Amino acid sequence: MITRDKIRNFCIIAHIDHGKSTLADRFIQKAKIVADRDFKDQMLDSMDIERERGITIKSQAVTLPFESEDGSMYELNLVDTPGHVDFTYEVSRAISSCEGALLLVDATQGVEAQTLSNLYLAFDHGLEIIPVINKIDLPGADIPGTLKQIEKDLGLDPEDAVQVSAKMGIGIEDLLEAIVQKIPAPQGDSGQPLKALVFDSHYDPFRGVIVHIRVFEGQLKEGQTVSFYFSDAEYDVEEAGRFRVGFERTGVLEAGEVGYFLAGIKNISDIRVGDTVTGSKHRCDAPLPGFREVKPVVYSSIYPVDSNDYEELTKSLEKLKLNDASLIYEKDASVALGFGFKCGFLGMLHLEVVQERLEREFGLSIVLTAPSVRYRVITKNDETLFVESPQEMPEPGTIETSYEPYIKAVIITPTDYLGNLMNLCVEKRGIQTELVYLTEVRVEITYEMPLAEVMFDFYDRLKSLSRGYASFDYEMLDYRATELVKLDILLNGKIVDALSQLVFRHSAAPRARAICKKLRDEIPKHQFKIPIQGAIGSTIIARETITALRKDVTAKCYGGDISRKRKLLEKQKEGKKRMKMVGNVELPQSAFLSVLKTSEE
Template identity: 70%
Template sequence: MTERQLTLRNFCIIAHIDHGKSTLADRFIQRAHIVDDREFHDQMLDTMDIERERGITIKSQTVNLPYEASDGTLYRFNLVDTPGHVDFSYEVSRAISACEGALLLVDATQGVEAQTLANMYMALEHNLEIIPVINKIDLPAADVEGVKEQIEHELGLPADEVVSISAKMGTGLDSLYEAIVGRIPPPSGDPKGPLKALVFDSHYDPYRGVVLYIRVFEGSVGRGDEMLLMSSGARYGVEEVGILRMRGLPVERLEAGDIGYLIAGVKTIRDVRVGDTITSAARPAAEAVPGFRAVKPVVYSSIFPVDSNDYEELGKALEKLVLNDASLVYEKTSSSALGFGYKCGFLGLLHLEVVQERLEREFGLSVVFTAPSVQYRVRLRNGEVVTIETPDEYPDPSRIEEVEEPYIKATIITPDEYVGPIMKLCMDKRGVQTSMIYLDSKRVELIYEMPLAEVLFDFYDKLKSISRGYASFDYEILGLRPTDVVKLDILVNGKPVDALSQLVFRGSAAVRARAICRKLKDEIPRHQFKIPIQGAVGSQIIARETIPALRKDVTAKCYGGDITRKRKLLERQKEGKKRMKMIGEVEVPQRAFLAALKAGEGEE
């Protein structure tokens, strides 16, 4: 092991949502003095506007920090800040694969929560050294001793290894630095061997092409080298390598153990994928670094440009977005109502919302999303099995033998006073309780098996409002189980609008249909004729709303005189409306599609 490797530490910060990861990263950056005080702001590593507005981390970010220990040794830390939300757990797995250690943050007022457990198991799978850290000890409600007991009892980590800090106030950071230096192992790997580097993230720069973020496991790479991307076989000359100090800082070479960036003028985006291995074209490595597990989308929705002329632009934007968000998958599709677009797979509804906002903000596109759906497996009467992700793929009900939908194992940790309302919510969402464990005198762990489709729309929001924000939620996919699903069609003026179709559980079809019809009634402007809005399952109408006709005042210019003059004008208007009814086309604004998507069962 070289001198350079001995003073290097690669670690990430993992935790449940709102336990203080980004705040702790801010303190590390401040103490390293790599940013001027006048440039410093909170959430330094949350570079996207949407992250700062929502107060959440969406993208993992890396920063290289110098640290001088008490004995005078100068260390280099590569710190990776990770998201906490369950929809971005794929980002966490990517960050973990580039590190040797992890700081597991636990809130001193909330204790161990659902995502804390999930992230710890992910770190253990990658054989990371875990340092348990209790944060927010400055708060009046902090229960440090109680949380230490939870860490020992629920996580199986020794209480005497816990480091107590306040990231906001900067308390206890010296102990944390010493723990990082003493307990996280330095990276191993032969700097003189064949190059083997893992691509754990990337983004597109309009001037320099694809910027790759890499972790070097073996060998070294520098300017002028010819590199080979092992999955695509593409070769490129390296133009620049460097470390990440908020901005890229060029260096001569990156050696085994280093985390940094690499620019090689890659313009063909398809050549690069996250999880790929970079090696030397002259002396290639024998095998690739084990990449990331293949990501499986759980929510499907189609994206269409508001202006059909933006279709090509939308395709290019999605291509660039996939560089930075490897969990997004997409393919071409079309709709009779909305034209050409792309069918996309997401890890959850928050992921879908973030992609929509990024397309609008970063690429200036106006887009419409269809109703989110999960993946169903349909067994037909002729023995054929088909997988469907969107309502327009749903076969004729007379041909269907059985439909299966994905189920999840939902883990909810909550204070005991909210158990009753949460159990009712889970039962309303077709959940079946499999376990209820009292973790201590005040906290309960509930485990339910429920359909993923029921969690999509408003489950998380309702859970947070019922528990006043104290309940935490995590889930994992169990597999497919039989269900009774129907295709809900929405008819506007007697014509089905394919972009508003949804696959729903038969028992909740009428409720969902009424909610959508009401939303559309509010959003579609009145026309010169009456417009019926209907929800239908097959040929059966299960919900209806009517938009009344907009009546023009045809008698405005009729002053005084015989009443028959006015009557004649009104009769003529009525005849005109009848003809218009026969040939009238309804104009549905884009906001009506968005409103219909947000019409959940909670509005009933």
Template identity: 65%
Template sequence: MSVKIENIRNFSIIAHIDHGKSTLSDRLIQLAEIVSDRDFKDQMLDSMDIERERGITIKSQTVTLPYTAADGETYLLNLIDTPGHVDFSYEVSRALASCEGAFLLVDASQGVEAQTLANIYLAMEHDLEIVPVINKIDLPSAEIEWAKDQIDEDLGLDGDSALQVSAKTGQGVEAVFEAAVNLMPSPEGDSNAPLQALIFDSHYDPYRGTIVHVRIFHGTIKKGDKISFLSNNSQYKVEEVGLFQIVRKPMDKLEAGQVGYIIAGIKTIRDVSCGDTVTLAENPCVQPMPGFREPNPVVFSSMYPVASDDYAELTEALEKLKLNDASLIFEKDASAALGFGYRCGFLGLLHLEVVQERLEREYDISLILTSPSVQYEITRSDGTVEIIDNPALYPDPMEIEKTREPFIKAAIIIPDRYMGAVMQVCLEHRGVSTNYQYLTSNRIEMKFDLPLAEVVYEFYDRLKSVTQGYGSFDYEIAGYQETDLVKLDFLVNGERVDALSQLVHRDKAVDRARNACKQLREEIPRQMFKIAIQGAIGGKIISRETVSAYRKDVTAKCYGGDISRKRKLLEKQKKGKKRMKMVGAVEIPQSAFLSVLKSGK
């Protein structure tokens, strides 16, 4: 399927969560007839079970759609479906680097939301042609004119020229194809120049090794070519090239402007990195592509295998997962309670949950995670400054001059009737209101400065609850501010459990300790002796719960008779329990480590 470069279009679909990106992709795939009706299923590009269960897109996926336009010309349309959640905005920025244009979806009943704005700025950074699309026009609550006004006012695009579609029913979807052909620019590139291809994603196949997803900017690549990765000069022989059409479709060659895959028997996972440039070993290009900004992880947690024998498998699984998720960062870590593991960095709590679930499902590894924390900046008394994200590395309070924590600038868009409730939630999470403005007569954008550590701890769930799902939230990191930080330890039966330790603001410590002790009491199984669960700052106990003991009825065989005989048996039992408690070790189940992260609210 060799097509002139003028007849290729590379475009992306971007939008806020749940505005219908994956459903529109489904309709486009059906129209292009690359999948038979028998094999078709909803959310065709959401290939992971976890995506289908949660109803969200996590990975941006590529599909090449052949399309014959009204003028009889055949076009190759490379469509990239992207995630909408703020935790996966790095996926979106990588997808946009392979495109020349983007369809920006706006829900006809919800209008422009926080991630809509964030994504349009990403698209503008990449200098893309942006075509607005109003989706869900079949809903009874759809307000098309209102949505057009918002596209005009909030996004600065022409609302009247926005396409009107219903991805669910298929109404107006043909116009999306025509808009891609007529409004999106074709890629620029020279098929005869030295090969210059950008790796924008990759994944591991147990039979074929690492499969590299590339966008060809210049040159041509075919089976048998010897390729080189510019970042590490490793060389491989190409076994297969092709396009993504739900399944991999082998081709004779890939030319400038196309998006496809390369299989070259790459067994060394570390050789492939996202943003690297692929070129031919015999005729290399002069300079590499600019690549991608390194993602900045904001949430850190340690992962340990439940069985310490699985450490080698965890290492291999993390390396394979990193191929497919370039924003995951990890380094070796060790704990007295849990043995060897990895300290991992994530882009948010949802990202953390998804990585955990993928490791457990795809690689069959049972994990224990420690409490998530953020990076704190600590100035010691001698003037040295260090960044720590692990409570285990927190120095003695006597040595600390000051601590600073990361803050974010949050933009929250809500219907104005929820203003009071949102204000209260933000104040509870130590937020400071900086500004608010009306976007339309009844929608308001509120700006807050919030500590990142508070956002990590179930802020998003609370926001969605108080706004009945209408609140949308986006944030950017805004630097460090001074804070009053303490290390909160948990003792189970007098033993400090380092994997449960947290760094918290002093004002929040008592609440957090009480809540965590309650959750632990529910999770830790009862023993033959009482178990004390305590929260402590340094040597000061600030909360306590007790798991009561099982108790054998030692007086059951005493019918009537003298009370002193019963008392003697009870005293004997008491002494035995005391002795047992001194040597009794408490096993903490995996669920207890996770329960500490949940709030009781």
């Protein structure tokens, strides 16, 4: 049995693509908890979408046995974390269950925007931080430059930095020794009443809800009755254990340990990530602080393609919420798409991931409406409204002023791309507040800009303009006055509510033109002309036309008088007029998705 002073709980934090998952792979191989024949890259990335995109979306935990140089056996609890700005909430949950963090810096890229924000997150929780320089084997690695950045930009001692190559396995032993020596052992008393933090959970169709916990005080045993602070629900623990690459049943979790338990939980609403688990008879005196409430920044509605799948979508969202605490949803309805859910997301990548997980893991065909942010509208009656979708927008004549959320965007880039990125930020209505040269070749620029401008294609264009070298991070600022209008899309003269958007007045015309062009390419031809129009109120600001599918009615005429052909064509024209009066336009799912990816042209 490992004693508490031989346990180390730590996480790996870094900017996206700095090698967190690869380093976790090397730790797993070093600990020999997976046979070589069963090993695969990105071992902790359990979802197909993570492997395909090469990103971590979910934080994953694993317990690693390690024998130090002095012959002592240690138990290292590692929590691998995402790097993308959209998944900062996942990082904060991982950090709150650890005593230490490995701050990974790519030797070829240096310190980037997300590296800084994750460092501040770890500082807030009082974690011991070990700087790690990764990818030292690459020809472009600038180790002296990276050491300077660790001292100057991060304020950490470069003497403490451990140099590794996760891909080649160089320096892994030294890093494990540094974890044992520098990260403190967890505090806590196994004799106290149980106090454990729920930092994650997921749904297993055969076993119910599997709850991931960090025990701070007391112990959790099989057969014990536990209570959740938030819901007051009580359950008997059926199985408890720790994470290997799968689950390893141990029967008990002591203070300081990270692990899981099963209690036959079928009622998903009883579980809330950030809740405190305690004994039902001997309760702890107060719950743990948990996590800050997550604030969604992007809103979009999800509808099933087939309205009969509504119940299935409801159950799927409940199960997904267990695994993704940052997803927020409520019931919604649309004239064009029927019943669905209005959802809040942490960013556009989060929205795409949720869409793909619903389609892959739960086999659903779904349609999403155009994303929107949360606007604040003051009416002429001095009433304050928060508007998250175009359907909630009051009539233009009743609005006194409207406000939109602004963000503080921090971009770190090589100086070669500075001009292009400044033009991009100005185009997106950004106001520059700071420009700092970190070194002769790297610069940090800070802009205040509307969140709505960042949602659609900003991140993609930032990466393409800087050839992937610029990094981007943002935080919410405040609400500022704006000229907000509702852009409606009309098909064959009828408004399609699911395609409506809230936009800045001066961006409305280019956005409407881009949407109309996209829809013209996506909607199949019918046997009558279909006008596609963009409108603000009753004013049409953009138009495209899908030409009619023409059937050759004169094919059966061989020669003869021209009047015979004209007669057939006139007859066809009369028929098409009738069709146009009653004709409904079929909208394929791809048409809705194309609007999501539309940028102004």
